[in-house]
Amino acid sequence: MSRVIRQTPAGVCDLFRRQLLQPGPPHSLVLSTRTIHGRDYRRPGHSPDTRWPWEKVRFDLSKGLEGIRKHFGLLKDEFVGQWKGPEGRPLMEHMLEQTQVQWEFRGPESLGQWVVSSDREIGGRSEAYLKLGRNNTTCMLYGTLASVPPRDGETRYSGYCTLRSKQPLSSFNRKRHFDWSSFNTLVLRIRGDGRPWMINISAETFFSHQRDDIYSYFLYTRGGPYWQDVKIPFSKFFLSSRGRIQDDQHALWLDKVNTIGFTLGDKADGPFQLEIDFIALCSDRAHTEEFAYELYKRNPEA
């Protein structure tokens, strides 16, 4: 039975979970990660990548030395940080904090933690770019949305632009996760142009078939010149996979969060912009809800 029938679509765009390791082929404006992993669906107009796998790896002494310096530095930081306290911060701060700023944008290197992509990857025509805001303290995501599906005969819908944080890595490229379990609310300060966005959080999963599970909720922007403070409780996030809301819903487990993403796909063709000041977490003591959707019965009951 095809998956399309089994699940309900919700306009959630399929994001690419894999982390950016090296830039894609030079002809694509948007950095693509798909060509690195596994079989890439080739769109018309793209020449196939006929290089051998070892030709894609750069064997270079300077790269090796750089890697050694970077990874041993990270390892040293990890060891030294242990003495200070959990996650390299003092214990009192760790225990008492009610809010935590997770991402803020100060300088060009902070944009390196993010990956921008659009439906260019599947042959669409949207464009998305990321830059620092006017006084280098905000992040500006802008571009054009075009919801013309690629003429490849199988894609029916298109038109999305996404911004996604990179998977944090510790030394020797081990996966690191965010532990947000002491918080229950996501706080953002944004300035949009009236378009609705979707926030996607992906957490570490146990089985590989859950790889595409993301937890999503809507981010509505007001538009206008004023900043907008948005608070979204994590209990509101619903489970979706490959763009379809799942029948079996579960609350998001916050102890191993991998990435956060913003997706635009409202089918309104034209330019868009979203300015993000910071992304933070807080523990809202007035909010006691664990999960906003029914868990006692599957819907629809099978």
Add this chain to the structure above:
Amino acid sequence: MKVTRLLLRPQHIGWITPFFKPSLHIPLLQSPLPRLCCGQGQRWIHCGSSVCKNKPDSADFRELFEHETEKKDKSLVTHDDLFAQAAKDAKTKANFNRVVDVFNKKDIRRRGHVEFIYAALRKMPEFGVERDIVVYNKLLDVFPKEVFVPQNFIQRMFNHYPRQQECGVQVLEQMENYGIMPNVETKVLLVQIFGEKSHPMRKYQRMMYWFPKFKNANPFPVPHELPQDPLDLARFSLTRIANDLDAEITVYQFPLTDITETGEEIAQPHIVGIQSLEQRSLLAKHNPNRPVFVEGPFPLWLRKTCVHYYLLRADPVPPEEKIEEEPDPELIGPEQSFFYPQRVELDLNRDLGDDDSFDVDDVEEGPVYAMCMAGQSDQATLARWICGLQETNPVLGQIPTVFRLESGTRELQAAADVHHSPEQNAEPGTEQEHIIEEETLRSQGMKQSN
């Protein structure tokens, strides 16, 4: 009876089609078929056009579908032609319904209904009926009833009539994409067509579960039908972005089209502005030596329409000019009410972990003094807005006003959207140069338009 029917079905799919493939003429098909399935009624037989011609509805119906049967042996996709025929006179809901009726009346077996429904789904936005639940129900009604309902457990276990079920799901998916909530009639139809636990029924249940949950999720709702009048649209958008109940909307200029004595046509664009009391008091405190800027146009999206607005703002106040706000002595001094203090310095009930503020620096931005939307985005129109603002803000007469407009005319922007939107936050210096180019561009554009 049922068994023979089931047995017969593969027969004439498998046997007859190879025989008659070379000459697929409907009159030819008619003669051997009744003999094959005698006693079966007309259930599984293709009944030719002559049967339907016995019950004519109207002249154009017959004409329409005669045209279709003519083409049947030429191309596979015949249903697009039906819609193309109907689209010739007018693309309306009535015409769309007429096409569906023609199809329904043509053949009691509804032969080729899956293809017809797919074709109709594609054509719906063209006819402007994509947000109409009645039309969707009518499309679902094209499916023959009770044929695809699984009868026994084996049929129920496997995907019974998968093509038809997929088609039904597709109808529902298009409803979902356009945000149409199915109603009871949809449910009754789905039960009649596919049965209680079919995939389209599941899809219906999922939609009925999730749609009401997110129906009112948007804290800044936008109606589906935006107001047609530009004044109303401007009022709606300005109140939306101002986010202040105290804000006052002023119409500085009503749209007018006049014809002068010389015969020239003068179009007066509308100018609608908004200013709140707080913005007014901020503007009154503005240092008159520093200029204020008219910036824009900035986009605002209301569902699928984009409107543009302009700001009157200033650069951020440099730190040496910042005046420490002296709190009102009445509020902190001994004169304040003891029982209802307006301002308390004590952090009562504050513990170590009670700090809920965020450790971020505020973004340094200049204050916004007023916003407006105008029918034209040239400097003259916006200068009229500033003149209107001076009535309520006399200080504006002393402050130099600089226009920092971008390649703003909407006609221009349609072509150059991509290149100019990134530059909205560019450096002021480059913008100034930009304006000069812009001026020349605009004057040329105006000359051409005149």
